Amino acid sequence: MGIHFVLLISRQGKVRLTKWYSAMPSKERARAVREVSAVVLSRQQKQCNFLEYKDKKIIYKRYASLYFLACVDEEDNELIVLETIHHFVEVLDRYFGNVCELDLIFNFHKAYHILDELLIAGELQEPSKKAILRVTAAQDALMEGSGDSKVSDSKYEI
Amino acid sequence: MSGGHLSKDFFELIKSIGECKSKQEEDKILAAEVATLRQRFTEQLSPKKMKEAVVRMMYAEMLGHNADFGHIHAVNMSQQTNLIAKRVGYLASTVCLHSGFSLPYLPHISPISPLKSTSHVEVCATLVAIPKLVNLETLPALMDPVCALLDHPSEVVRKKAVMALHRFCQLQPSSAADLSEKLRRVLCDKDPAVMGASLYILHEGAEADPKAHKDLVPSYVSILKQITEHRLPSSFDYHRTPAPWIQIKLLKLMATLGTADQRASEGMYEVLLDVLRRADTGINIGYAIIYEAVRTITAIFPNIQLLETAASHISRFVSSDNHNLKYLGIKALAGVVQVNQKYALEHQLVVVDCLEDPDETLKRKTLDLLYRMTNAGNVVFVVDKLISHLRETSDDAFRASLTERITQLAERYAPDNSWFIRTMNGVRLRARRRARAAGRGPQLDAADCRGVRRGRRGGHGAPPLRRNDLLLDARPADPPRHPRLRHLLGARGVRLPHWRRSGARAGDV
Numbered sequence: 001m002g003i004h005f006v007l008l009i010s011r012q013g014k015v016r017l018t019k020w021y022s023a024m025p026s027k028e029r030a031r032a033v034r035e036v037s038a039v040v041l042s043r044q045q046k047q048c049n050f051l052e053y054k055d056k057k058i059i060y061k062r063y064a065s066l067y068f069l070a071c072v073d074e075e076d077n078e079l080i081v082l083e084t085i086h087h088f089v090e091v092l093d094r095y096f097g098n099v100c101e102l103d104l105i106f107n108f109h110k111a112y113h114i115l116d117e118l119l120i121a122g123e124l125q126e127p128s129k130k131a132i133l134r135v136t137a138a139q140d141a142l143m144e145g146s147g148d149s150k151v152s153d154s155k156y157e158i
Numbered sequence: 159m160s161g162g163h164l165s166k167d168f169f170e171l172i173k174s175i176g177e178c179k180s181k182q183e184e185d186k187i188l189a190a191e192v193a194t195l196r197q198r199f200t201e202q203l204s205p206k207k208m209k210e211a212v213v214r215m216m217y218a219e220m221l222g223h224n225a226d227f228g229h230i231h232a233v234n235m236s237q238q239t240n241l242i243a244k245r246v247g248y249l250a251s252t253v254c255l256h257s258g259f260s261l262p263y264l265p266h267i268s269p270i271s272p273l274k275s276t277s278h279v280e281v282c283a284t285l286v287a288i289p290k291l292v293n294l295e296t297l298p299a300l301m302d303p304v305c306a307l308l309d310h311p312s313e314v315v316r317k318k319a320v321m322a323l324h325r326f327c328q329l330q331p332s333s334a335a336d337l338s339e340k341l342r343r344v345l346c347d348k349d350p351a352v353m354g355a356s357l358y359i360l361h362e363g364a365e366a367d368p369k370a371h372k373d374l375v376p377s378y379v380s381i382l383k384q385i386t387e388h389r390l391p392s393s394f395d396y397h398r399t400p401a402p403w404i405q406i407k408l409l410k411l412m413a414t415l416g417t418a419d420q421r422a423s424e425g426m427y428e429v430l431l432d433v434l435r436r437a438d439t440g441i442n443i444g445y446a447i448i449y450e451a452v453r454t455i456t457a458i459f460p461n462i463q464l465l466e467t468a469a470s471h472i473s474r475f476v477s478s479d480n481h482n483l484k485y486l487g488i489k490a491l492a493g494v495v496q497v498n499q500k501y502a503l504e505h506q507l508v509v510v511d512c513l514e515d516p517d518e519t520l521k522r523k524t525l526d527l528l529y530r531m532t533n534a535g536n537v538v539f540v541v542d543k544l545i546s547h548l549r550e551t552s553d554d555a556f557r558a559s560l561t562e563r564i565t566q567l568a569e570r571y572a573p574d575n576s577w578f579i580r581t582m583n584g585v586r587l588r589a590r591r592r593a594r595a596a597g598r599g600p601q602l603d604a605a606d607c608r609g610v611r612r613g614r615r616g617g618h619g620a621p622p623l624r625r626n627d628l629l630l631d632a633r634p635a636d637p638p639r640h641p642r643l644r645h646l647l648g649a650r651g652v653r654l655p656h657w658r659r660s661g662a663r664a665g666d667v
Contacts (some may be wrong), residue, residue, distance in 0.1 A: 002358075012427050014184070015221055019253075047517040048481045054555050074546050077453075079446030079486065080406050086442075087396065103177050106169070108220070109213060112249060120321035123358050126351060127403050128393040135314060139245075139279060 002123045003081070004030070004056065007069040008104065013037050016066065019115055029058065032071075040067055050078045055127055061085050065101050083125055091118065091132050113139070165210055166188050175221075177584065183483070188223045196227055207290055208235065209246050229254050236287070241280055243337060244272070245390045248287040273303045278312050285318035289325035297326055303335065308340060313349040316447050320344055320355040322528045327359050334363045338370070345377065353381070354404040364414045375422050379429050382408045386429075386436050405433065416458030421556040423459035434467060442482075445475075456493040468496065469501045475507050485520055488512060492527040502531050513543065522556065529563050537571035541581060549588055561585060 008017040015033060024032070036053060040060050043051070051058050053071065059081040060069040068085045072078075089099070091114055096103040104111050117132045118124065126132050171191060178184050191214065198211050212235055215228035232254060236247030272284040285307070304326070307319035323341075327334040337359070344356040364371040384390070385401050385408075394401040412430075416423040430451055437447035452468045455461075472494060475487030483647060495502045502509070512524040524608070525547060532540045541564055548560045564585055573577040 013181075019219055026222075026224065033222070046481060048485045048519045050482070050485060051519045052522060052556075077406055077410075077446060077450050079442060079449055079482070080403065082482075083396070083402065083443050083446055102176075106172055108217065109246075109249065112253070116249075116252075120286060120289055120318065120325075122404050123321065123324065125398055126317075127354070127401055128351065130393045131314075131351065135282075 002072070002076075003084075003119060004071040004073075005029075006119070007033060007036065007071075009037050009040075009067050009069070010101065011041070011065050011067070013041055016101070017108055017111055017115075019112065019119075021119070036069060036071070040069060049082055059085065063089055066104070067109050084119075087124075087127070087129070088115065088118055094129060094133055095136060110136075165538070168210060168214060171214070172217075184221070185223075188218050188221055192223050192225050194282065195225060199228055199231055205240070209243060212246055212250045219254045225254075233431055241277065241283075244280065245283045248283050252287050252290040273307065278315060281307065281310070281315050282318055286317070288322045290384070292322075292325060292329065294329060297330055298331075303328065305340060306346060313347075313352055316344075316347065316349070317352045317355045320352060320359070322358045323357075324362075327362060331362075331366060334359065336364065338363060342374070345374070350394060350401065350404070354401065354407065354490070357374060357404065357407040361407065361411050361414065364411055367415075368415055368419075372415055372419070372422055375412070375425055378411055378415075379406050379425055382412075382429050382433065382547050386432055397441060397443055399437070399439065399441075399447070402443050402447055405437075405447055406450045409433070409447075409454045413454040413457040416454070418459065420459045425460070426454075426458060427461050428468050429465055430464060431467065441446050445483060445486070449475075449490060452490045453493060456490070456497055465494070465497065465501075472501070473505070476505050481517060482522065484512065488520070488523045488527050492523070492530050495531050499531060499533070502527070507515055525560075529567070532567050532571060534571045537567055538573065538577070541567055545581070545584060545588070548585065 002021065004020070004022045006017070006019040006021075007015070009015055015037075018029075018033065020029065036058055039051060039053070040058065043060075049059060049061055051060075055074065057072050057076070057078065058069055059072060059078055060067055061082060062068075062147060068089065070081050070085055072081050092099045092104070092111065095110070095114060096107070113135060114132065117135055118126055171187070174187055175184055178187065195215055197212060198207075203211060208231065212228065212232050215225045215232070218225045229251070232247050232250035234247070235243050236251055238244055238247065272280050275281055285304070288300065288304070300322075304319050304322050304580045307315055308323075310316050310319065320341075327337065341356050341359055341363075345353055345360065347353045347356070360371070360374070364374075382405060386403055388400050390401055394404075396402050404533070412426050416426055433451050434448060437444045437451065448471055452471055455468045468490075472487050472490045475483045478484060478487070491502055491505065491509075505570060509524055509527060512520050513528075515521055515524075524572065525544060528540045528543060544560055544564050544567075548557060548564070551557060551560070564581065568578055568581050572581075
């Protein structure tokens with residue numbers, strides 16, 4: 001039941017974010033990440049966004065230079081997981097304002113917090129974007145209020 | 159947020175990882191970082207520096223490098239009273255640890271007092287971390303405090319408490335029975351998000367014990383009705399579709415409770431038609447709901463009108479150009495042919511096309527459909543197709559399932575003895591050739607062993623003559639780990655280890 005892990009990788013296969021919802025020893029995790037990345041990166045544009053992996057399924061979607069992957073059970077509804085991924089991306093977009101890969105690279109901890117608001121124990125807990133953004137903004141305000149100055153969000157010179 | 163302030167040093171680290179051209183370079187940089195962190199943690203650090211060190215450790219772990227010397231610091235941070243430190247500590251703990259492996263740290267984690275705190279944020283941070291870190295030993299202590307939070311004034315806290323309880327029920331299914339009374343109350347919570355959260359546990363409870371939950375069917379039907387009539391606040395709309403995740407959860411619940419139960423199913427027919435009609439919006443989320451509704455219709459007690467409507471939607475999916483929809487159409491078709499084979503007949507051409515499609519996922523699902531459509535008339539054709547795919551594929555798990563299915567079909571529908579023997583020998587020959595080609599001994603691949611053995615168990619009785627041929631039953635199974643591991647290495651073009659080439663011949667087939 002539910003999502004087993006969420007993975008974000010770049011077009012070159014670099015890992016940008018991993019979130020695990022089931023217990024797996026780290027060797028197995030590393031192996032799963034490698035295998036799944038290899039298969040997903042070799043898929044073509046026109047093919048399905050779903051593929052079978054061992055006894056589970058991988059649902060993936062490519063957004064610009066980033067692949068978002070979620071691993072679910074056999075009997076889960078694939079389209080709704082695709083929409084969950086899309087929902088996550090939309091919330092990120094609202095939060096960062098026109099989110100791009102760089103935003104996620106430098107603010108991976110914030111992406112984690114948002115993902116935590118969206119999914120708990122692998123299930124979607126919050127369908128409303130506004131609620132997520134409201135809670136996240138409140139937490140940000142709390143952090144700022146305690147004296148930590150926010151990182152300069154001006155676009156990073158690379 | 160945690161780490162709202164990134165030091166220049168950390169910024170440079172991330173930048174260099176982002177710019178490096180190869181995995182080796184990345185690994186080198188991270189290995190250096192881990193070594194620095196190891197040194198850093200032995201020093202006396204100010205809270206701010208400690209926070210940064212913990213975040214950096216989390217970064218290294220995320221990218222796959224082990225930094226377990228730092229885990230204890232993350233755990234310690236989560237016990238501090240400072241809220242920011244706590245959040246960082248929890249976040250890092252959930253990234254680095256998980257319930258199966260956090261045993262040594264158990265005495266340090268005591269989430270109970272933060273749960274009673276007056277600060278919402280603190281309670282929430284703790285509730286988010288609990289599903290990750292809890293295990294059978296810590297569960298009993300946490301059950302009562304979390305249950306108490308079900309009555310918390312803030313809906314965010316209530317919702318997270320429900321999700322934490324869900325995790326508890328997954329770990330210890332027996333606790334679901336005790337919680338059912340409380341969960342029924344949560345179902346009537348005035349905040350729809352909290353109500354939605356309770357559906358997950360209620361679904362698992364319904365799967366375990368459908369009878370106890372049958373009385374909730376009218377409530378689910380009425381909630382679904384309210385949702386489709388747009389009576390929830392508009393913040394629950396996703397692309398103008400009202401609360402799609404909750405709709406789908408309710409549909410799944412109804413499928414579980416309505417199976418083989420005519421009375422329960424009859425209460426659902428009207429709302430199912432309604433859902434199908436309203437979800438037909440032409441966007442992905444609408445299709446997701448339609449697909450789930452179709453699955454529910456095929457699962458519950460059959461109703462002709464509903465099945466016809468479902469079949470027409472399936473036709474649209476299967477004939478669509480969108481690969482995703484085609485895939486779902488095939489999947490749904492596989493479900494509906496179990497009710498009545500006629501629905502598949504009009505799509506035969508499309509099905510044959512999908513078999514030849516370059517998309518592997520689509521091919522596999524079509525094979526699945528064929529397997530379910532098999533009868534005495536088309537068994538030869540279907541088994542031929544399955545064998546040809548067995549020949550081409552190199553995926554172990556897939557081979558095992560194909561072998562199992564071929565065996566089952568062959569046993570169930572074999573037109574005559576000689577065909578059966580030819581087929582089974584063909585399967586074993588293929589397995590043997592494949593094992594030889596991969597550099598192994600002539601013994602059968604463990605995956606194929608499993609497949610044939612499973613198929614035999616599932617099939618109906620076979621005449622005694624054939625049983626003697628299948629020496630597979632007599633042989634002990636190969637330890638599954640080694641062949642599988644080696645095969646994966648082989649598939650990626652790495653040289654296979656030599657020891658297996660001269661390998662023990664555990665009996666001739």
